Amino acid sequence: MKISFTINGTAQSIEIADENTPLLWVVRDILDLKGTKFGCGKAACGACTLHVGGEAVRSCSYAIKFVEGKEVTTIEGLGNEQNPHPVQQAWIEEVVPQCGYCQPGFMMATAALLNKVPNPTDEEIDQNIINVCRCATYYRMRKAIHKAAELQAVMNASTETQTS
Amino acid sequence: MGKSAFGYMFFGFLLMGVVVAMSYPSTKGENLSVLLDNPVEDEAYHKMMDVLMSPRCVNCHPSDNIPKQGDDRHPHYFGMARGENNLGYQATNCTTCHQTENNRYSGVPGAPEWSLAPDKMKWEGLTRNEIARSMLNRQHNGDRSLTELEHHLTEHELVLWAWKPGVDAQGIPREPPPVPLEEYRAAVKEWIENGAIVPED
Numbered sequence: 001m002k003i004s005f006t007i008n009g010t011a012q013s014i015e016i017a018d019e020n021t022p023l024l025w026v027v028r029d030i031l032d033l034k035g036t037k038f039g040c041g042k043a044a045c046g047a048c049t050l051h052v053g054g055e056a057v058r059s060c061s062y063a064i065k066f067v068e069g070k071e072v073t074t075i076e077g078l079g080n081e082q083n084p085h086p087v088q089q090a091w092i093e094e095v096v097p098q099c100g101y102c103q104p105g106f107m108m109a110t111a112a113l114l115n116k117v118p119n120p121t122d123e124e125i126d127q128n129i130i131n132v133c134r135c136a137t138y139y140r141m142r143k144a145i146h147k148a149a150e151l152q153a154v155m156n157a158s159t160e161t162q163t164s
Numbered sequence: 165m166g167k168s169a170f171g172y173m174f175f176g177f178l179l180m181g182v183v184v185a186m187s188y189p190s191t192k193g194e195n196l197s198v199l200l201d202n203p204v205e206d207e208a209y210h211k212m213m214d215v216l217m218s219p220r221c222v223n224c225h226p227s228d229n230i231p232k233q234g235d236d237r238h239p240h241y242f243g244m245a246r247g248e249n250n251l252g253y254q255a256t257n258c259t260t261c262h263q264t265e266n267n268r269y270s271g272v273p274g275a276p277e278w279s280l281a282p283d284k285m286k287w288e289g290l291t292r293n294e295i296a297r298s299m300l301n302r303q304h305n306g307d308r309s310l311t312e313l314e315h316h317l318t319e320h321e322l323v324l325w326a327w328k329p330g331v332d333a334q335g336i337p338r339e340p341p342p343v344p345l346e347e348y349r350a351a352v353k354e355w356i357e358n359g360a361i362v363p364e365d
Binding site for chain 2: 124
């Protein structure tokens with residue numbers, strides 16, 4: 001069957017035999033976007049987190065048929081080296097990753113959180129960022145999340161000034 | 165038959181009538197919890213409640229705001245809880261993992277309108293009669309009439325998910341409720357048609 005959607009701002013159509021194929025498989029193996037990681041395949045670890053329609057989802061447990069007509073954002077579409085997203089910038093400044101494998105999922109989950117809660121408390125971070133990091137970088141991630149909130153607030157203020 | 169015997173019989177029937185009238189609800193068809201002086205062995209009622217007491221139903225009617233999982237009814241992994249709208253937290257909520265149908269690869273269950281039952285529909289830890297009374301109370305049942313309650317219990321896709329619960333994370337089929345769907349539907353209908361009587365504890 002044919003599935004059409006937008007990924008990182010680009011329209012995309014794919015032909016796929018099994019409409020229940022996980023979105024993660026399509027992103028990594030068909031679209032060759034390797035930033036999103038496979039961890040558990042059970043929607044438990046969060047390594048595969050990306051955005052569909054601006055909402056964080058576990059792409060290992062999200063059938064490709066559900067993205068029809070929707071907008072998908074992966075870590076590659078969040079920002080890049082020249083123009084990093086505030087979350088990516090904060091991650092760099094706080095030197096968060098150790099092995100790094102789970103970090104794209106954490107950053108996507110954090111970006112989704114900051115869209116809903118621009119200045120989250122520690123409790124809100126604990127409630128919403130429930131991915132798993134085997135290197136236990138949680139302490140550095142918490143600092144980075146608060147830093148990202150600050151950077152995003154500055155960026156938003158700057159954008160408002162430019163548009164007013 | 166003598167006049168006195170006839171009088172005793174007449175009085176007896178009259179007394180029985182009064183007892184029966186007092187025992188059954190004068191508000192049949194209304195959406196009220198009904199208490200009887202004696203337990204009613206109502207097969208349809210118990211069949212319905214056997215279903216509603218099963219983990220497939222009660223796991224999402226928690227009394228502590230924490231959804232339960234599995235037949236052992238353990239707290240939902242990852243610290244998930246009710247949140248403000250019965251859908252979890254702001255950015256990590258039910259639909260982060262649960263979609264509108266079961267995912268056979270990950271074992272994550274799903275159905276349309278996947279969510280916790282509202283705060284007023286806490287069933288966990290209640291007896292079957294307490295659950296039934298809560299279910300009939302419009303203050304607790306989403307202001308549903310008996311007709312609406314019957315529809316919810318027998319037609320709502322999220323409720324019917326219980327009979328198609330999919331497989332778990334290990335690929336093992338989840339246990340459906342102990343009564344087949346059509347038998348359950350007939351039991352709900354019969355119970356409601358007979359006045360939605362809840363036995364006293």
